[in-house]
Amino acid sequence: MANRVVITGLGAVTPIGIGKDKFWKGLLAGKSGIGKITRFDATDFKAQIAAEVKDFESDDFIDKKKARRMDRYTQFAIAATKLAFEDAAIDLVKEDKDRIGVFIGTGIGGIETMHEQYKVILEKGPNRVSPFCVPMMIANMATGQTSITFDLHGPSCCPITACATGTNAIGDAMRVIERGEADVMVAGGTEACISPLPVAGFASMKALCTDMNDNPEKASRPFDKNRSGFIMGEGAGIVILESLEHALARGAEIYAEVGGYASTSDAYHITSPDPEARQPARCFTLAVKDAGLQMEDIDYINAHGTSTQLNEKTETAAIKKAFGVHAYKLSVSSIKSMIGHLLGAAGGIECIATALAVKHDIMPATINLDTPDEELDLDYVPNVSRKKIINAAISDSLGFGGHNAAILLKKFK
Incomplete structure (x- = not known):
């Protein structure tokens, strides 16, 4: 019989707040996190608005030296994982880390690093490219760095299925626990691609909203007759999944069962x-x-x-x-x-x-x-x-x- 799987921890890094409580409070209040793009100069872009994560300081979650060797999308993943573990009240010192795995996906990966390093190669030449360019840029590194940061040795994977990525990561992680291959899984998605190429590319294919640059908070209008394109966002959402037996044994609070x-x-x-x-x-x-x-x-x-x-x-x-x-x-x-x-x-x-x-x-x-x-x-x-x-x-x-x-x-x- 398959193990039952429950959610015991929530880690949110979002445009309307960092942490589960701020995120939930913002949702219930109908708060918009959409505004003018500040990650780069979007003056000449068709789409000039996005939902950026405000007030994120990587130093709050990651050693400063290590953070400099991570793309923003990876920083988000580690921050959200830390918040999720804290929310789940899991004492990792007492856990069998061979039985804790990580499935964190991303749609695009380290695009900001790619932009920065292409600028270096064009302006200063190939020998000035950072030796950390590739490990900062590749899409699996949010999973890899999260596993390293928290010393987790269980199943490790990075699903990439565009906008279905986060859901696939959680569902696939659920299956790992159902099969008995892990007791705990860190699962979800992370993204940080509010940068020139993705914004220009999505706008060129007419997927982004470009007619509400002066009214950003009203720009995202799902199901409204006048909806005119999506708004780029960034952040990370990580859940802690556990087998029901493991969660009950440690007296965990359970948010919901993944049925x-x-x-x-x-x-x-x-x-x-x-x-x-x-x-x-x-x-x-x-x-x-x-x-x-x-x-x-x-x-x-x-x-x-x-x-x-x-x-x-x-x-x-x-x-x-x-x-x-x-x-x-x-x-x-x-x-x-x-x-x-x-x-x-x-x-x-x-x-x-x-x-x-x-x-x-x-x-x-x-x-x-x-x-x-x-x-x-x-x-x-x-x-x-x-x-x-x-x-x-x-x-x-x-x-x-x-x-x-x-x-x-x-x-x-």
């Missing part, structure tokens, strides 16, 4: 979702089946909800296809309205929001939903957070390349 997980592929297009929504719908169905529940048991969906025309049409269609008439009884919301799109970190931070929703029976709102879209007719929890008994919820993520992933969390009983 189900599924992953499918559209196999349709490199960036556009399949308008028939067959595979995201099947992903919902498989996650519910994996949890041993019925579709009618789901109370809330923390949606991918990117604030793009195509995503919301497809995601709504998938929900209707999977849940039938029950789609009109469940509630759906997108926290990207407040924190933007954290790309590879989105699934991690949205899993945290979903766990807190299940724990506290309250759903964060979709802010800026001011003009209903007649094609989108579900309950999207507009503008104000709302109380609701949540026994089971799904956090879903949809990524470029056709990646679909869904995690089902249920109230621990």
Whole structure:
């Protein structure tokens, strides 16, 4: 029989606050973390706004010398992991570290390091490139550095599935514990790519919002008729997963049980979702089946909800296809309205929001939903957070390349 898996620690580094409590308080208040880009001069860019992490000091979490040898995305991962371990009240001195693993994914990796070192090679020549360039830049280093920092020797992996990355990392880590290969897993996603090339590239493909540069807090509008593109975000969302037996043995607080997980592929297009929504719908169905529940048991969906025309049409269609008439009884919301799109970190931070929703029976709102879209007719929890008994919820993520992933969390009983 598979081990039951529970969430016992939450680590959040986000545009609306660092730490679980600040993040959750900001969500419930409908706080926007979107503003003018400060990471670089975006004056000549079509998109000039983003959701940056404010007041992050790597020295608060990492030795200063070591931090200088890490890209910002890796710093975020280690900071969020430290916060998650503290929240879980795990004494690592007493743990068997061979039984603790790390699955942290990223969509892009150390792009800031790449920019900096290309500038060096162009201005000063190849012999001046930092010897730390490659280990700072490569996408697996958030997992590697986290394992090193906390001396963890269990299963180690870096999933990369674009915007589905964080959800895949948590789901795959769940399977490791279910199989009995680890007692504890550090899982989630991290991203720090508010830098010139990604912003210019996403804008060129018309994925970013470019018509709200003077009104950034209203720019991310999931499910709104006037939505016009996503907002780049950054940060990290890390959860501590444990086998139920391990968590109970140490008297841990449990936020939620990870009841189900599924992953499918559209196999349709490199960036556009399949308008028939067959595979995201099947992903919902498989996650519910994996949890041993019925579709009618789901109370809330923390949606991918990117604030793009195509995503919301497809995601709504998938929900209707999977849940039938029950789609009109469940509630759906997108926290990207407040924190933007954290790309590879989105699934991690949205899993945290979903766990807190299940724990506290309250759903964060979709802010800026001011003009209903007649094609989108579900309950999207507009503008104000709302109380609701949540026994089971799904956090879903949809990524470029056709990646679909869904995690089902249920109230621990």
